[in-house]
Structures are given as C-alpha cells and as structure tokens.
Amino acid sequence: GAVVSQHPSRVICKSGTSVKIECRSLDFQATTMFWYRQFPKQSLMLMATSNEGSKATYEQGVEKDKFLINHASLTLSTLTVTSAHPEDSSFYICSARDRGRPVYGYTFGSGTRLTVV
C-alpha cells in the first residue's frame, strides 16, 4: 500500500533557529501534499496545501514566511519552520494524495514532534 515517510520524528531546536521537516511518498507519486499541525489533545488543523512545481496554498492565519513549504518533486515536500519560537512547538504531520488514486489517496506520515526551547 501507499507509504509516506516523514522525518525527523522528533526534533528539539533552540529558539531562533530553523527546522526542516521532510515528507516523502515512497511508492507513489503525490501531486498534492498537505501539512497539518496538531496541538496537544487537539485536532489536526490544515496549515497548507502544496502542489508539485507551484507555490503552496496557505490556510488563513498561517504565516507563509514562517512556514516555508517546498514541493520540488512528485515524491518530496518539505516544511521549514523559520526562526522557531517556543509557541511553534507542536506535532506536525503531512499527508500525500496518490496521483494514481486521487479519490482514495490520503496517506499520512508518522508526524514530527517539534520542541523549541
């Protein structure tokens, strides 16, 4: 079945530094990838939608200069949290839609727990 690999699974960084999170579709081509943020004991909130070869579409209230998304290939999207602050600490999870099965394909990565100290 479809597999999405997300790395790193956990990262701790100092305030003011940047962190890059990778989301890879391992056995399918993903024209569209999604980035979610989940605060403790809360639901997933869509941050942005990235389409291969074009600019990401951000949800209202999400700072695009802070959360840089790059979708350079059909199998890789990256989320970079720039100048991270403690309030950016959260669980970030990506999902990818299978190009070959657009109606079915929402495969989620295993998530990245970011802690900014």
Add this chain to the structure above:
Amino acid sequence: AQKVTQAQTEISVVEKEDVTLDCVYETRDTTYYLFWYKQPPSGELVFLIRRNSFDEQNEISGRYSWNFQKSTSSFNFTITASQVVDSAVYFCALSPSYNNNDMRFGAGTRLTVKP
C-alpha cells in the same frame, strides 16, 4: 461551511465492552466523503474507512462497524469486544468529493480500553 463534531472528548471502557464513537457532520455539498482515522500514542494517523455520501450501506470490518445515517448527518463508529490495543484517539473527517483538499477533522475522541 463544513464542520465535524465529535461530542465525546474521552471514553473509557473495560476490555471486551462494545463502544460507539459518535460523529455528526455539517455540509452544504450534495456529494462528499467521510473518513475515520485512528491515532495511536505513537502519533501516526491510521486510515480506517472512507464512505461516499451516495453509499449509505453500513460496513463491518472485523470488530469495527460503521453506521452512516444521512438523515441525521451522522457517521458513527462501533468497536465490538474492545481490546487494550484499541486505545487511541479516533478522528472523524469530511471532505467534499469535488475537492479532496478540503478535509476537515473533528476534535477527536480519546478512547481508553482498560484491561
């Protein structure tokens, strides 16, 4: 506007009990998809089911069953003979058929199954 409501924040049961997780949704779309995902403590989201709004047949998969009632806009999930491994947060989600990008999640229900 789309909205998914999971009114049960937390449920605790004893192993072997049956448990139903409620999901009520709101949408103006005539066609849409409903989903259930399981999020164990490790964090990943595990796909459980996708239901097309045209298909109101109930579905059973092992100990899992789903009851889709379009008339009441509900898509409830029942676990029969619950097991400790069922302990997780369960999310109900909704997306319009024409735009799978717009997936909205409910707040989730944390299920704890005690031995």
